[in-house]
Amino acid sequence: MDVIRFGQERARTGPWRGDEHVAFIAPLPESPSPSAAFVQRCLGVLAERGFTRVVTGALLPAEQHGFLRAGFEVEERLALLAHDLRDLPEMPPVATRAARSSDRARVLTVDNVAFPPFWRLDDDGLDEAVTATPRARFRVVDGDEREPIAYAITGRAARRGYVQRLAVHPDARHHRLGQALVIDGLRWLRRWRATQAVVNTQLDNTPALGLYQRLGFRRQALGLSVLAAGLGG
Numbered sequence: 001m002d003v004i005r006f007g008q009e010r011a012r013t014g015p016w017r018g019d020e021h022v023a024f025i026a027p028l029p030e031s032p033s034p035s036a037a038f039v040q041r042c043l044g045v046l047a048e049r050g051f052t053r054v055v056t057g058a059l060l061p062a063e064q065h066g067f068l069r070a071g072f073e074v075e076e077r078l079a080l081l082a083h084d085l086r087d088l089p090e091m092p093p094v095a096t097r098a099a100r101s102s103d104r105a106r107v108l109t110v111d112n113v114a115f116p117p118f119w120r121l122d123d124d125g126l127d128e129a130v131t132a133t134p135r136a137r138f139r140v141v142d143g144d145e146r147e148p149i150a151y152a153i154t155g156r157a158a159r160r161g162y163v164q165r166l167a168v169h170p171d172a173r174h175h176r177l178g179q180a181l182v183i184d185g186l187r188w189l190r191r192w193r194a195t196q197a198v199v200n201t202q203l204d205n206t207p208a209l210g211l212y213q214r215l216g217f218r219r220q221a222l223g224l225s226v227l228a229a230g231l232g233g
Helices: 036-048 061-069 101-114 123-131 177-191 206-214
Strands: 002-006 009-016 019-027 053-059 073-083 135-142 148-157 160-168 196-202 224-230
Touching: 002 036, 009 036, 009 123, 019 036, 036 061, 053 061, 061 224, 073 206, 101 123, 101 148, 101 160, 123 135, 123 148, 123 160, 135 177, 148 177, 160 177, 177 196, 177 206, 196 206
Parallel strands: 019 053, 160 196
Antiparallel strands: 002 009, 009 019, 053 224, 073 196, 073 224, 135 148, 148 160
């Protein structure tokens, strides 16, 4: 992953899920919403690098305008939920620990069995999830074999928090592991005086929506969209 800059506008880019033909692009936190001119510049750079298609991160409506004017179309719509961090649920009796570099392969295995193909992370995608915000908390829950069976990445930029990623191995669901990991992240955000945490998930992911709402997240009227565009020949 690297950053394309023009004036104050900045966006992270790199291969999408390890595909050398598909690029990923997302505005950096605290950067201005991308203009159509900036997006066009980014498309030119990505085309020069040999990409033939571009997919965005999950964008708010205000962040989408420049992309839509530059020829992007909606690939998938997502639900956006927010938590004010005032009242946090009690932590269930689940032990979490900081992720180690030796956990990486197992974390990616958990991620790949927890998500459908479009949303699965590869090695670069995991790096993107950890480094997308200035500060991040990367926690795991171990199974009986002392290897991760669930993990979460929580990001922080100024006073805003992001549940960047949450994955639980299908064989370990219904044991409150996801709940423990999310609460751990929310507590960390509140310790650093964040005032809001947000998370997004697919509109048809009923289990995830139910989990976040039970933990005090509230569905927002404005959703998010992942956009995509081709780069021509």
